[in-house]
Amino acid sequence: MATPDRIGFIGLGIMGQPMARNLLKAGFPLTVHNRRQAVTDEFVAAGAEAALLPREVAAASDVVITMLPDTAVVEEVLTGPDGILEGARAGLVVIDMSTISPVTTRTLAARLAQQGVQMLDAPVSGGDRGAIAGTLSIMVGGPAETFQRCLPIFQALGKTIVHVGESGAGQVVKACNQIVVALTIEAIGEALVLGSKAGVDPANILRVLGGGLAANRFMEQRGPSMLARDFAPGGRVRFHHKDLGIALALARASGVSLPITALVDQMFASLEASGRGDLDHSALLLYLEELAAHRVGE
Secondary structure (H helix, E strand, C coil): CCCCCCCCEECCCHHHHHHHHHHHHHCEEEECCCCCCHHHHHHHHHHCHHHHHHHHHHHCCCEEEEECHHHHHHHHHHHHHHCCCCCCCCCCCCEEEECCCCHHHHHHHHHHCCCCCEECCEEEEEEHHHHCCCCCCEEEEEEEEHHHHHHHHHCCCCCCCCCCCECCCHHHHHHHHHHHHHHHHHHHHHHHHHHHCCCCCCCHHHHCCCCCCCCCCHHHHHHHHHCCCCCCCEEEHHHHHHHHHHHHHHHEEEEEEHHHHHHHHHHHHHHHHHCCCCCCCHHHHHHHHHHHHHCCCC
């Protein structure tokens, strides 16, 4: 049996932690880097190695995975001082599983290729629950042969794994995904506010909708927590707002109108401006409650 790739993992947040744990469980040698030392210490106790800088992660790894908050942070970690490129050697593979601009992704991939480093953009869908269960949907852009080489890594993290095209294509599909998720959350919120204010038990609304054509995975997973007003973050408001910004920028560059996406983007903007950016994105319900002057279930 071939020796498994040595994996570097940078970014141990809500999504990154369970993903990195699943790689350890699958038997991959792991080197981690994270800003929070306490999290790094947990992984070292579980059998991982630690690195102080991204370039040290690159030097110790065959494949480096990044799971970071936004485009600027990914650029800094890959190409900034003490970044991955400073420790990279020809043959290294970088898998960026963050959600960032597809335009920047293509630029970064071209720059890495100049040093003999291959890059895959492989954003994910499925939230923290999918990351914990190892059932993420993974959309991958980049060279097909590099995708095939890294398939065992993806199989430790997800169940739906699709090579969607060349560099940047993964980020394009993720933008499409985030549009559907955002509009689904908004639709669920509208239905709950309307039904509740009109006098129907919202639990019954969820029960009926979940058995018909309106059924969807988000409502199944987050509907009960929305009714319980539990907005502990799985996917944060501010990150989904950022993601819709990426989708809208792509739409402008592509000559596509996204009128409802733009509206929901502004709803997320309002939540973030009012100090609720770190709540779960299902907290869009709060914005809709305020418009109706009605708290669901009351």
